[in-house]
Amino acid sequence: MSYARTLRRILFWVAAIPLFLLLLALSIAGFVISTETGLNSLLSLAQRVLPGQLSYNQASGRLIGPLHIEQFHYEDGSLQVALANVDLDWRPAELFDFAVNVTRLHFSGLELSLPPSKKAPPSDEPFTLPNVQLPVAITVADLQGREIRIQPAGVDPIVVNAVDLKVRTQEDGVHIEVLQAQSPLGEVRLSGQVNPIGAYPLQLQLAWKAITPDYGTFDGQGEVSGTVRDQLKLTQRVTGSAVLDLTGEVQQALVEPDWSAQVKLNVADLKPFVPDLAGKPLNVQVDAKGVMARFEGKGEIKATAPEIGPATLRFTAAGDEKAVRLDALKLTATDHPLTLEAKGDFKKDEPSFNASCQWQSQI
Structure with a gap:
């Protein structure tokens, strides 16, 4: 009988001691997280161990x-x-x-x-987007x-x-x-959704304002949509002393980016940018595409020059990070029966421009 009672006491304490320690730990944790004294005690502990x-x-x-x-x-x-x-x-x-x-x-x-950030060693492995869950x-x-x-x-x-x-x-x-x-310098506002899994699909709306001392305030608004891995589309409109409309697309951005862009720029009055051309407008249109740094494109610029009046410049060009080739350039003036045609190339390593020009009279 005495042996059974002793065994029950031993079993009771074997079960009670861990339970008591658990309750004590919970009480201490509750005290730390639910009281101001506990907060200060935790901060004091952090001062010692960090x-x-x-x-x-x-x-x-x-x-x-x-x-x-x-x-x-x-x-x-x-x-x-x-x-x-x-x-x-x-x-x-x-x-x-x-x-x-x-x-x-x-x-x-x-x-x-x-x-200072540590420079990561170069790697031949292609970059892959991590799945963030x-x-x-x-x-x-x-x-x-x-x-x-x-x-x-x-x-x-x-x-x-x-x-x-x-x-x-x-x-x-x-x-x-x-x-x-x-x-x-200004302000920016972003909203939308992105899923950091797989191809990283996203749809983001972006609005911003930039304040410049010489050209006034510019407001921008646009959207980025698609997937980071496969295809991204961009639209942007900028208003102010100049109006810019931009649409673009990038495919395979992480491997070998294949891109295209269309740009329209309209300036009603060039005075803020070129005081000598006050009251004169400028219209620019560019359509370009390429792969990484290689590109080809064409464009048109309409402006008013003091010497020849209203003029239109059309061009076609291509190039890469080493050189730019001007395949065709044609300048015509509304008030003068003259046409300038040119072509040439510019090499970055050799700071020179080789060109051939021809003036034509349309009389």
């Missing part, structure tokens, strides 16, 4: 949200991160459904200095960043006044509701 130096001025809230941190700094060699303040709120309960839902992420005063669904309902400065190694810094993002991932890819950024 390889670099971490500091912050104030931290309030809970790890499960909402969370607020001021004057955050981290430095590890040439990598430096500084944040004036950051606010985070999310829904941790959705982790049980394999989802990360960030309802609010606001930050300002981000300064990021990046270490996230283990969890991600939703960012409201991301706002202000006063951002990114300093890559060895180049000028990237300054962004503001960035806003709303995005979610699903089985059919990444859905970008809005990605908007503003900088001293």
Whole structure:
């Protein structure tokens, strides 16, 4: 009897001790993620175990949200991160459904200095698109960043006044509701969908604004659609002191890009670009195609020159990264019975232009 009672006690403690340790661990974890004291304890632990130096001025809230941190700094060699303040709120309960839902992420005063990138060794293997399948669904309902400065190694810094993002991932890819950024040079807005699997199908709408000191403001709007691996189509319209319409197509972009482009440029008044031609228009039309750096194309330019008045220049050309061949060039003037025809070639390694010209009178 005494032996049976002793055995039951042993079995009880064998089962109770692991359960007690589990409950203790859960209690500690709950304390860390659900209290402000636990948050500060976790940050203090990070200061001791991280390889670099971490500091912050104030931290309030809970790890499960909402969370607020001021004057955050981290430095590890040439990598430096500084944040004036950051606010985070999310829904941790959705982790049980394999989802990360960030309802609010606001930050300002981000300064990021990046270490020099390591050069990858050259490879003869053809580049292939990786299949990116996230283990969890991600939703960012409201991301706002202000006063951002990114300093890559060895180049000028990237300054962004503001960035806003709303995005979610699903089985059919990444859905970008809005990605908007503003900088001293202008602003850009992107929306659409991309699926980082297989051929990488995508459909993206792009709108932007560029501010120039001499030529005013330019607004652009267009779309990119197709697949990154097989075929991409691009349309873009730019308005301002000049109007540009561009349509293009790229096939097999990762192997040997086969491309084509059609460009139309209209300038109602050349004064902002060439003051001596104030009040004069310019019309340009170019149709080109090629494979990688090899190209062939034709075009037409209509303009008004001070010496000859309204004129039309038509040309046909071809070339590659080493040379450009002008197969035909014809200049005609509306107010003068003269025609100029020319052809020639230009070699990049030999900075010279060989040409033959012929003037013809149409009287």
